Amino acid sequence: MRDSAIILTRLTRMFGDIPAVTNLSVEIAAGEIFGLLGHNGAGKTTTVNMLTTLLSPTSGDAQVGGKSITADAAAVRGLIGYLPENVQFYDNLTLVENLRFFGRLSGIRRPDARIADVLRFLDFTGHEDQRVGTFSKGMRQRVGIAQAILHSPAVLFLDEPTSGLDPEGVRTLRETIVRLNRELGLTVFMNTHLLSEVARTCTSIGILNQGRLVHHDTVAGTLAAYPEEQSLEEIFFQLEQAGTP
Amino acid sequence: MNAFWTSARHEVLSITRARIAQLLLVVFVGMVSASAVIGWITTRTVTAVYEGILAAGLTTAANPFTDVAPLYYARNSAIYVVLIGCLMAIVLGAQATLRDRKQGTSALVLTRPLTLRARLLGQLTGMGLVLAAVLLVSTLISWVSIAVITAVPLSGNLTARLLGFAGASWLLLMVFAIIGMISGLFARRESTAFLAPFVVWSGIAFVLPQLGTAARPVALLNPVPANPVTGDSFTALSALTGPFAITEQFKTTASVLLQNDLVAGSAVTGVLALAIFLIAGVIAITLVPRRKIRSALHE
Numbered sequence: 001m002r003d004s005a006i007i008l009t010r011l012t013r014m015f016g017d018i019p020a021v022t023n024l025s026v027e028i029a030a031g032e033i034f035g036l037l038g039h040n041g042a043g044k045t046t047t048v049n050m051l052t053t054l055l056s057p058t059s060g061d062a063q064v065g066g067k068s069i070t071a072d073a074a075a076v077r078g079l080i081g082y083l084p085e086n087v088q089f090y091d092n093l094t095l096v097e098n099l100r101f102f103g104r105l106s107g108i109r110r111p112d113a114r115i116a117d118v119l120r121f122l123d124f125t126g127h128e129d130q131r132v133g134t135f136s137k138g139m140r141q142r143v144g145i146a147q148a149i150l151h152s153p154a155v156l157f158l159d160e161p162t163s164g165l166d167p168e169g170v171r172t173l174r175e176t177i178v179r180l181n182r183e184l185g186l187t188v189f190m191n192t193h194l195l196s197e198v199a200r201t202c203t204s205i206g207i208l209n210q211g212r213l214v215h216h217d218t219v220a221g222t223l224a225a226y227p228e229e230q231s232l233e234e235i236f237f238q239l240e241q242a243g244t245p
Numbered sequence: 246m247n248a249f250w251t252s253a254r255h256e257v258l259s260i261t262r263a264r265i266a267q268l269l270l271v272v273f274v275g276m277v278s279a280s281a282v283i284g285w286i287t288t289r290t291v292t293a294v295y296e297g298i299l300a301a302g303l304t305t306a307a308n309p310f311t312d313v314a315p316l317y318y319a320r321n322s323a324i325y326v327v328l329i330g331c332l333m334a335i336v337l338g339a340q341a342t343l344r345d346r347k348q349g350t351s352a353l354v355l356t357r358p359l360t361l362r363a364r365l366l367g368q369l370t371g372m373g374l375v376l377a378a379v380l381l382v383s384t385l386i387s388w389v390s391i392a393v394i395t396a397v398p399l400s401g402n403l404t405a406r407l408l409g410f411a412g413a414s415w416l417l418l419m420v421f422a423i424i425g426m427i428s429g430l431f432a433r434r435e436s437t438a439f440l441a442p443f444v445v446w447s448g449i450a451f452v453l454p455q456l457g458t459a460a461r462p463v464a465l466l467n468p469v470p471a472n473p474v475t476g477d478s479f480t481a482l483s484a485l486t487g488p489f490a491i492t493e494q495f496k497t498t499a500s501v502l503l504q505n506d507l508v509a510g511s512a513v514t515g516v517l518a519l520a521i522f523l524i525a526g527v528i529a530i531t532l533v534p535r536r537k538i539r540s541a542l543h544e
Contacts, residue, residue: 075358077359078358084353088353
């Protein structure tokens, strides 16, 4: 059995009196592509923000790569790569200048060789000296992936990675995520509300409804457990409805 | 390269790419250069008039510029530092901390293994390096122009005084850069992040000195400190506000360093006061909570 890359233990986050995430407990094995599904406001981004140490949990804990997000946040940051929704960069710096900065912040002393490797891996060469401010949404997303994997993290967090991309961009990104998982062995934690993406990309899924986890299984297991349903979409709506208090 | 030096290097790069920062740096160096040209033209014009009057036998007095100390020609730079330099430092400081909040890059920065202290102090150091470079360029311009006007290269002692003036200017600018940085971290709107430190600056440069000196507002635009009024409540007010009127402290230091015999005082006192404010500012930056770099702007 594979080791767990991410373990959430009764993870809870309140905003004032409003619970955003309640008692979330999940274990994700190393090497998985985990898709966290849910409607807008279900608590997906709050969960990722806690796991990437951007937000402190109100109670509970999580371990990423064996390190606690509450007790050892600095160590967690050294193990993760993160692509936020609508990723932004320093627009008046070039692609390489942006990547150099984030690479050095991640502890890479001489990042240029690594940047060249990553851009080749992502098939994104030829734009190194172009200012990021001139990039399209799809190009920015690839820069986002590049900065997230530059320091060879163990776990990659993607928050709505296909948001705002055209169909071609979505397909390219999906292929990239699968390659990152298969060729580099990265564990991927992905937030999305696109069920078609989850079916094609993820190995396991979790469904979040009003901050509570209502389902967690492999994609194959989920489809097998609901043989009467035609698609993951129908299963999602059924599970979500069942989980609504 | 650690987070501190990475941030410092990134700040230098960002400042050199930002239009408003480029414009302010050019204006500052331009004003110092203009000051040198004005000094040269004044000397030439007055000397030409004097020689005409002397030839006509209308005077026996000496040329008024004969006994002028060479650093006299750099004195106006002090007011450019207080007026343009401080505003430039505020803009650089506010821009530095607003950048991540405005561009949305703070999430990428904060998920890196770094401390906010290293990040902010690195940014401050980057700004410090840029400001030091600008002040060195303006010092070089002053040195060359004084040497041209007086037709004699400046001695080691005078060069050291000019460099001391640049050092005191750097301390003052760094204090205002920190005020700008803190405003950029705490302000809810971008416009407030720039306006709030301008209000603080005008309070320090104009309101505080007036409370202790009853000086006319225009007098505060002079490169020399306003004379304190003694007696009544002014003595107490002056004692109370004086230490916080750091632009006046700077003017005193500048006047002493630039050989203005009309100003009494010690350059060390002003430098110490500026250094204390700088250290207090650096400590304040290290206490900024991590969430501040991520707080959204309401615009």
